[in-house]
Amino acid sequence: MPRALLLTGDAAEELDTMYPYYRVQEGGWDVDVSSRTMRDVQLVIHEFDPNSDAYVEKNGRKLPVDVPWAEVDVERYDALIIPGGRAPEWIRVDADVRRITEHFFARNLPIALVCHGAQVPAVYGLLKGRKTACFPPITGDMENAGATVIDAPDVVDGNLVSCRGWPDMPQFGRAMMEVFSKSINSASA
Numbered sequence: 001m002p003r004a005l006l007l008t009g010d011a012a013e014e015l016d017t018m019y020p021y022y023r024v025q026e027g028g029w030d031v032d033v034s035s036r037t038m039r040d041v042q043l044v045i046h047e048f049d050p051n052s053d054a055y056v057e058k059n060g061r062k063l064p065v066d067v068p069w070a071e072v073d074v075e076r077y078d079a080l081i082i083p084g085g086r087a088p089e090w091i092r093v094d095a096d097v098r099r100i101t102e103h104f105f106a107r108n109l110p111i112a113l114v115c116h117g118a119q120v121p122a123v124y125g126l127l128k129g130r131k132t133a134c135f136p137p138i139t140g141d142m143e144n145a146g147a148t149v150i151d152a153p154d155v156v157d158g159n160l161v162s163c164r165g166w167p168d169m170p171q172f173g174r175a176m177m178e179v180f181s182k183s184i185n186s187a188s189a
Contacts, residue, residue, distance in 0.1 A: 002184050003030040004079040005072065007100060007120070010035075013085030014043040014060035015166035016114040020081045021063075023173045024180065031081070032066040036094065040064050044085055046166075057086075069096035074103040078187075079180050084115025084135060084165060092120045101126065108159050110183045112176045115165035118142055131157040133164050159183065 004024050008017055024031050035041050043060035080101070082088065091097050097120065104111050105126045113121070118134040119141065121127050128146030133155040142149045153168030154175035155161070161179045163172035 001028065001030050002078040002180070003032065003076060004081055004180070005074075005077040005100070006031055006033045006081045006083070007069075007091070007097060008033065008035055008041055008063070008083055009087040009091045010042045011044050011057075011086035011090075012041060012063075012083050013115060013166065014045050015169065016083040016085055016117070017041075017043055017063065018061070019166065019169045019173060020083065020112055020114065020176060023177065024079075024081070027177045027180065029079070029180065032077075033063055034067050034069055034072050034100070035065045036091075037068055038065050041087075046085065069094060069100065072096065072100055074100055077104075077109075078184060079110035079112070080104040081112045081176075082114065082117035082120050084117045086116070088116045088119040092123045098124055110176075110180045111160050112172075112179075113160070113162040114172070115163070118147070118162060122147065130160055131155055132160065133162040133168070135165050 040062040044057050045060040046055040049056045115135045118132050122145035130147050131150050132147045134142050139149045153163050153171035161176050
């Protein structure tokens with residue numbers, strides 16, 4: 001059975017995290033959650049309030065962790081998922097997160113980026129020359145990292161699939177599973 005790694009940490013957005021987590025399982029994949037430690041991740045809920053200039057945040061569910069970043073054996077995984085929220089801004093400074101992310105890019109394995117998730121590979125220079133979607137306020141960051149930002153719910157660029165955030169989940173989920181399945185089918189051919 002193919003296996004995906006969901007790379008995350010505290011303050012990951014709940015829908016950005018849980019939708020792909022369940023969607024890959026519905027598609028017949030196993031998925032392991034990885035964070036800094038084995039402590040449950042505190043997810044957050046981002047909502048758009050007409051009385052606020054930015055999204056508002058409140059605590060969401062706790063997500064159990066299967067493996068800490070330092071213990072991830074990247075060879076066990078067929079795909080990588082990086083959800084959004086505020087987690088990407090702080091997990092990207094960890095050396096093991098870099099090691100894991102670079103492995104999937106170097107081997108052209110499927111990678112799913114949700115919302116702010118694009119911040120992780122962008123900081124390592126891995127989006128240079130690639131097309132990606134992202135949460136609109138970080139478009140400039142992605143462009144400065146050399147990416148071409150596409151304002152769409154399901155941007156596919158080879159092994160990379162991305163979206164702007166949780167409102168895109170229906171289209172993104174289908175595109176993610178097509179990219180993931182295509183990779184497994186080509187590997188077994």
